[in-house]
Amino acid sequence: xxxxxxxxxxxxxxxxxxxxxxxxxxxxxxxxxxxxxxxxxxxxxxxxxxxxxxxxxxxxxxxxxxxxxxxxxxxxxxxxxxxxxxxxxxxxxxxxxxxxxxxxxxxxxxxxxxxxxxxxxxxxxxxxxxxxxxxxxxxxxxxxxxxxxxxxxxxxxxxxxxxxxxxxxxxxxxxxxxxxxxxxxxxxxxxxxxxxxxxxxxxxxxxxxxxxxxxxxxxxxxxxxxxxxxxxxxxxxxxxxxxxxxxxxxxxxxxxxxxxxxxxxxxxxxxxxxxxxxxxxxxxxxxxxxxxxxxxxxxxxxxxxxxxxxxxxxxxxxxxxxxxxxxxxxxxxxxxxxxxxxxxxxxxxxxxxxxxxxxxxxxxxxxxxxxxxxxxxxxxxxxxxxxxxxxxxxxxxxxxxxxxxxxxxxxxxxxxxxxxxxxxxxxxxxxx
Ligand SMILES: NC(=O)C1=CN([C@@H]2O[C@H](COP(=O)(O)OP(=O)(O)OC[C@H]3O[C@@H](n4cnc5c(N)ncnc54)[C@H](O)[C@@H]3O)[C@@H](O)[C@H]2O)C=CC1
Ligand SMILES: CC(=O)N[C@@H]1[C@@H](OP(=O)(O)OP(=O)(O)OC[C@H]2O[C@@H](n3ccc(=O)[nH]c3=O)[C@H](O)[C@@H]2O)O[C@H](C(=O)O)[C@@H](O)[C@@H]1O
Numbered sequence: 001x002x003x004x005x006x007x008x009x010x011x012x013x014x015x016x017x018x019x020x021x022x023x024x025x026x027x028x029x030x031x032x033x034x035x036x037x038x039x040x041x042x043x044x045x046x047x048x049x050x051x052x053x054x055x056x057x058x059x060x061x062x063x064x065x066x067x068x069x070x071x072x073x074x075x076x077x078x079x080x081x082x083x084x085x086x087x088x089x090x091x092x093x094x095x096x097x098x099x100x101x102x103x104x105x106x107x108x109x110x111x112x113x114x115x116x117x118x119x120x121x122x123x124x125x126x127x128x129x130x131x132x133x134x135x136x137x138x139x140x141x142x143x144x145x146x147x148x149x150x151x152x153x154x155x156x157x158x159x160x161x162x163x164x165x166x167x168x169x170x171x172x173x174x175x176x177x178x179x180x181x182x183x184x185x186x187x188x189x190x191x192x193x194x195x196x197x198x199x200x201x202x203x204x205x206x207x208x209x210x211x212x213x214x215x216x217x218x219x220x221x222x223x224x225x226x227x228x229x230x231x232x233x234x235x236x237x238x239x240x241x242x243x244x245x246x247x248x249x250x251x252x253x254x255x256x257x258x259x260x261x262x263x264x265x266x267x268x269x270x271x272x273x274x275x276x277x278x279x280x281x282x283x284x285x286x287x288x289x290x291x292x293x294x295x296x297x298x299x300x301x302x303x304x305x306x307x308x309x310x311x312x313x314x315x316x317x318x319x320x321x322x323x324x325x326x327x328x329x330x331x332x333x334x335x336x337x338x339x340x341x342x343x344x345x346x347x348x349x350x351x352x353x354x355x356x357x358x359x360x361x362x363x364x365x366x367x368x369x370x371x372x373x374x375x376x377x378x379x380x381x382x383x384x385x386x387x388x389x390x391x392x393x394x395x396x397x398x399x400x401x402x403x404x405x406x407x408x409x410x411x412x413x414x415x416x417x418x419x420x421x422x423x424x425x426x427x428x429x430x431x432x
Contacts, residue, residue, distance in 0.1 A: 001025055002184065005074035007100045009036050009067070011321075012117060012152045013080030014045075015163050018056040020078075021064035023188040028074065029067045032099075040067040048320040048361060052160040073107045076115065076184055079129075080152070083118045085263040092121050092267050094128055101129050105136025113146030115170075115181045116199075119206055119260070121270035125149040125199035126173060141173045148172035148181035149199040151206035156258065157319045167191040171202030204268075211265035211278045216250045218281030221288050224252035224432045234432065235415045252432045254387045254413040255288040255326035257315025262286075262324045288432075289329045292413055293337065295430055296383055299409055303337050307354040307406070309377040310334075312388020313362055313369055317414070320361045326413075327387035328369065331355050356381065360392045375404065382407030389414040398425035 001024050006017040009031040021027040031037055039046070045056045059065040081096035097118060104114055114133060116125050125148070130141045141147040150170040154162040168185050170193060172178030182193045196202040220238060227234040238249045256262050265282060269275040297303050313327040314320055322328060334355045357369055358377040364370070378384060378401050386393055393416055402408065402425045410422050412431045419429040 002076055003072075003074040004028070004076040004078065004184075005030055005068075005072055006078045006080060007031075007071070007104070008079065008081035008096075008118075009040065010080065010082070011047075011156065011159070012154070013078070014040075014047075014056060015052060015154070015159050016078060016080060016117065016152065017065050018059050019163050019188050020184075021059035021062075022055070025064075027059070027065045028072050029065055030069070030071050030103075031067070034069060037067045037069045047159075049157070049159055055160055071103045071107055073109060074112065076113050076181075077104045077108075079104075079114065079116045079118060081118055083120050083267075084259070085266060090266050091270055092124075094120065094124060097124065097129060098132050101132035102136055105133050108133065108137040108139060108145055110139060110144050113148065113177065113180045113184075115148045115150050115184070117150060117152050119151060119210075119264050119267065120149075120203055121267040122200045122204040122207070123271060124203060125171075130173065142177055143174075146172065146177035146180045147199070148177045149202045150181055150185065151202065153206070153209065156321060157316070164189050165191055167194060169194040169196050169202050169205060171196030171199040173199060207264050207268050210261050211268060213250070214256055214261040214265050214285065215278055215281040216248075217253070217256055217261070218284040220250045220252045221255075221284050221432075223249070225291060251415065252413075253288065253326065254292050254330060254432070256285040257324045257326050258321065259323040288413075289326055289333055292330060292385065292387075292411060292432075293333050296385065296409070296411060297337075299428070299430070300382065303334070303353050305352065306382045307356070307380055308334060309381040309384040309405075310355055310357045311359075311374075311377065311384060311386045311393055312390055313357055313359040313371070314388050314390070317389035318361065318391060320363065322362055322369070325388075327357070327359070330385065330387055331357055359388065359390070361390060378404040381405045383409035383411060385411040385413065386416055387413055389416045393417065398422040398427060402426055 003026045004020050005028045006013050007030050009029045017027050017029045043060050045053045047053050079100045081100045084093045086093045139145050148170055153166050170178050170182045178195050186193045224234040241247050265278045310327055310331050313322050313325050315325045334353055356372050356377040358374050359371055398421050408427045410427045410429045415431050422429050
């Protein structure tokens with residue numbers, strides 16, 4: 001049993017703290033956000049994943065995981081703080097990592113180990129993290145204290161399962177750092193803990209995994225546009241192509257959301273000017289919302305006066321996370337189109353576009369997104385656009401939708417619904 005302090009209790013840190021606490025460690029969860037500590041101290045756990053909520057609540061109840069607003073001394077410090085993209089500079093924002101390191105340096109002792117789990121550009125552990133820790137503590141990484149990188153690879157929506165089942169990899173400053181960190185995780189997970197040659201390789205591999213997925217989706221999105229030009233159903237074509245043993249293409253959609261795939265691939269460009277295909281795939285993925293708007297505009301011969309139901313503002317199916325949501329981006333684009341000047345030259349009228357947003361997984365208590373119930377979204381709509389693959393959307397009754405809507409267009413950007421049933425109810429269906 002070891003003493004562990006987890007820094008940052010968000011999507012990654014809190015489940016990780018719970019995992020270690022369930023495995024007999026004495027875990028403190030530290031977060032700079034007092035509201036997070038207050039909530040957890042009251043046993044109030046907020047995640048859309050019910051099993052995970054219970055898993056975390058158990059160790060909070062038993063006292064194996066203690067939320068704290070001060071950093072304690074601990075044998076292990078795990079850093080799970082945000083690493084957002086500075087979009088303008090296309091660089092990782094490492095201020096949170098630096099500030100966590102400053103806090104740790106104040107309590108770091110000989111023999112302790114620091115593990116960075118946040119997604120970062122290659123060289124961060126060996127560079128800025130090491131420097132802040134060494135300067136603040138007067139100790140040396142790899143000799144006086146252990147320092148390693150071990151990324152988290154859980155898939156939101158299935159966090160509890162993946163936390164325990166996934167393989168991990170660890171790369172440290174020196175072999176002893178790698179081994180000490182690997183041995184912390186090894187008994188806690190069913191997956192294998194792989195040793196990377198060093199921290200920078202481990203950081204690189206994490207980015208490669210997400211860049212691979214994003215680029216593969218970019219390929220699928222480009223195929224969707226090409227297939228449409230040939231009047232071919234993309235998903236049928238991809239399904240057939242994937243029957244080949246060495247082909248594995250992902251699915252097209254309205255763009256790539258979340259705070260990982262749209263962000264992490266660009267971290268590869270932090271210290272390299274050779275990033276090209278990866279950057280291009282990003283652009284292809286980002287262009288998909290505009291492409292969907294164009295499809296709707298073409299269908300109606302213009303958007304003036306149209307009432308559009310956008311179904312799904314979570315970034316992907318069955319989660320409540322709206323970060324970089326394609327559905328919200330689409331709604332923003334449609335609202336921007338609303339500001340277009342009226343088409344006076346061709347005698348057209350400009351009645352404005354009305355967008356109504358619905359999402360059964362996202363709570364909107366403060367009205368941030370202006371979400372409405374499904375029925376309100378569909379009532380009088382000219383088109384419904386499915387932007388998220390929530391299970392609930394497969395259960396919409398096309399006959400009921402037809403009764404409510406004044407138009408008959410369904411755009412299914414996720415290939416989710418039974419298009420035959422919608423066609424039978426009189427709809428034109430456009431699927432990406
Ligand atoms: N969300 C996900 O599914 C995955 C995220 N990651 C990576 O893990 C890292 C953390 O991401 P999330 O958990 O999603 O972020 P999050 O935003 O959900 O949580 C981060 C927490 O860190 C806290 N924090 C900020 N500065 C701090 C400091 N100096 N000391 C202590 N706490 C501090 C914040 O208040 C917040 O509660 C990021 O690098 C992300 O890219 C990696 C794999 C999966
Ligand atoms: C390589 C990999 O699978 N990375 C995972 C990813 O989690 P994330 O939820 O962002 O990935 P995702 O399920 O692919 O979703 C991202 C976006 O991509 C879209 N998407 C996904 C699959 C697909 O065939 N087509 C598609 O358009 C989704 O709708 C969503 O908008 O990024 C996470 C992270 O790094 O934070 C990582 O831990 C997860 O394991």
